[in-house]
Amino acid sequence: MKTKVVLTFSPEASNQPITHNLIAKHHLLVNILRAEIDEVGGKMVLELSGKADDIRGGIDYLKANGVGVRPIKEGVRRDDEACTHCGMCVSICPTKALTMDLKTGKVSFNEDKCVACGVCIDACPPRAMEILI
Amino acid sequence: MTASEFKEYVKTNGVKKAAREVDVVTTGTFGAMCSSGAYINFGHADPPIKMQKIWLDGVPAQAGLAAVDGYIGATALDETNNMMHGGAHVIEDLVRGKAVRLRATGYGTDCYPRKEIDTYVSLRTVNQAVLMNVRNAYQNYAVATNSSAKTLYTYMGKLLPEFGNATFSSAGELSPLMNDPYYRTIGIGTRIFLGGTQGYVMWEGTQFNPGAPRTPNGVPKRPAGTLAVIGDLKQMNPEFLKGLTFTRYGSSLGIGIGVPIPILDEDMARCCAVTNNDILAAVFDYSQPTRSRPVLREVSYAELRSGDIDIKGKQVPTSPLSSMYKARQVSEVLKSWILKGEFTIQEPVQSFPKDRPLKTLDVRTEREAT
Ligand code: SF4
Ligand code: SF4
Numbered sequence: 001m002k003t004k005v006v007l008t009f010s011p012e013a014s015n016q017p018i019t020h021n022l023i024a025k026h027h028l029l030v031n032i033l034r035a036e037i038d039e040v041g042g043k044m045v046l047e048l049s050g051k052a053d054d055i056r057g058g059i060d061y062l063k064a065n066g067v068g069v070r071p072i073k074e075g076v077r078r079d080d081e082a083c084t085h086c087g088m089c090v091s092i093c094p095t096k097a098l099t100m101d102l103k104t105g106k107v108s109f110n111e112d113k114c115v116a117c118g119v120c121i122d123a124c125p126p127r128a129m130e131i132l133i
Numbered sequence: 134m135t136a137s138e139f140k141e142y143v144k145t146n147g148v149k150k151a152a153r154e155v156d157v158v159t160t161g162t163f164g165a166m167c168s169s170g171a172y173i174n175f176g177h178a179d180p181p182i183k184m185q186k187i188w189l190d191g192v193p194a195q196a197g198l199a200a201v202d203g204y205i206g207a208t209a210l211d212e213t214n215n216m217m218h219g220g221a222h223v224i225e226d227l228v229r230g231k232a233v234r235l236r237a238t239g240y241g242t243d244c245y246p247r248k249e250i251d252t253y254v255s256l257r258t259v260n261q262a263v264l265m266n267v268r269n270a271y272q273n274y275a276v277a278t279n280s281s282a283k284t285l286y287t288y289m290g291k292l293l294p295e296f297g298n299a300t301f302s303s304a305g306e307l308s309p310l311m312n313d314p315y316y317r318t319i320g321i322g323t324r325i326f327l328g329g330t331q332g333y334v335m336w337e338g339t340q341f342n343p344g345a346p347r348t349p350n351g352v353p354k355r356p357a358g359t360l361a362v363i364g365d366l367k368q369m370n371p372e373f374l375k376g377l378t379f380t381r382y383g384s385s386l387g388i389g390i391g392v393p394i395p396i397l398d399e400d401m402a403r404c405c406a407v408t409n410n411d412i413l414a415a416v417f418d419y420s421q422p423t424r425s426r427p428v429l430r431e432v433s434y435a436e437l438r439s440g441d442i443d444i445k446g447k448q449v450p451t452s453p454l455s456s457m458y459k460a461r462q463v464s465e466v467l468k469s470w471i472l473k474g475e476f477t478i479q480e481p482v483q484s485f486p487k488d489r490p491l492k493t494l495d496v497r498t499e500r501e502a503t
Binding site: 084085086087088089090091092100102104105106107119122123125126127 | 163164165217286290291293297298299300375376377378379380385387438439440449450451452453454455456457458459460461
């Protein structure tokens, strides 16, 4: 099973090897989708994969160590009304989550391929791509 | 027929038959067109004001046209340079029927005693609101890429480092002036599709450069012709008019333009049969901050449209900046108007000049400029 979570830290919590512990002690695969950490703490978006029990255990471990945990269903969303299908995003998305149908010129967004890297957000001229953290 | 349908038709039936059977081809483009704006007459207040400075939702508009006429440019920004809400976004808000805040100041005259006003206006409350764009629908443009080590934010979009991507901004074979390369049917007075309603070509566009290098079939390989266009903002449709933001560059207006091209003869049919294979553009390295950047290579729109191009041995993914999807929509809507008899073809009242050298701005003395 896979789940995406947003973590919020205090500075103390960011000094702990939490990703290491999630991997080593809770047998999870951890994919860091986004991280913004500075002296006052930070935010991290992780994709955790593993057994349901392990994921639950990992999340409990995080909470016990003062890390705020909020699950997200999707990290990035497209406002289909606002998208003009200009195609700016297709050459910069590293995972090819955004692709253009060469026949119709329509750009489609495949959420499953998106790793919420955020590269497309400030590149989209009508600001149709939104990151939800 | 739309331009795409026409190209297919010529492939199977040949130019001769196409010239005989087809009357009009509809072209279309939808892209960021920075040199756009709208003039608005707000009506007179009581007591009246001669507006010297004007802001619409905080974005400055040009005054200096009598008392209550203003012009808001698409790339105008407020004093905080908020690119998320520039002149283009104000124009879109108006088209969406929203009320926008109008603030104006004046110095007060005997006939216009009022010195300031703070109110709301919408397309319903103003007299004229007219989209008047001085340079749109570029006949061909450049391809932008970036050889440097850092991401560049340009009017050609986000350019990733080390030739990470390349962007281009013309609708290629669908683009109006690509189908009439020598401006035989497009001139002053041509009726067009503009932002979802009918508008007109009012002049050659600024930086009109018919002398740009061309391929043997007449298609320019560099930025060449442009159009200055005009139309009633009150009739426009937000589907075809959109405020855009290019990060760290500013705001711009995305607008749909379509031009009908009458197939006068076989020559015109040949011009409209042009395909992306025949249209070339030059690739420039935008990390060079000079006016004359070196050309890295020439590339066809067919290659650009395929999703990646070769630059110095590297496969570089490409992005169009003009929407192929919306360009198609424009050409289809225009076609349907013509078929329903709602739109009639207007012959230009005057043709564009054939030669018009493109000038640059240099620092000169008064004598050098005279
Ligand atoms: S950059 Fe934005 S508007 Fe353009 S295709 Fe991508 S999501 Fe749509
Ligand atoms: S956030 Fe990153 S991975 Fe997701 S669509 Fe945008 S560029 Fe692609």
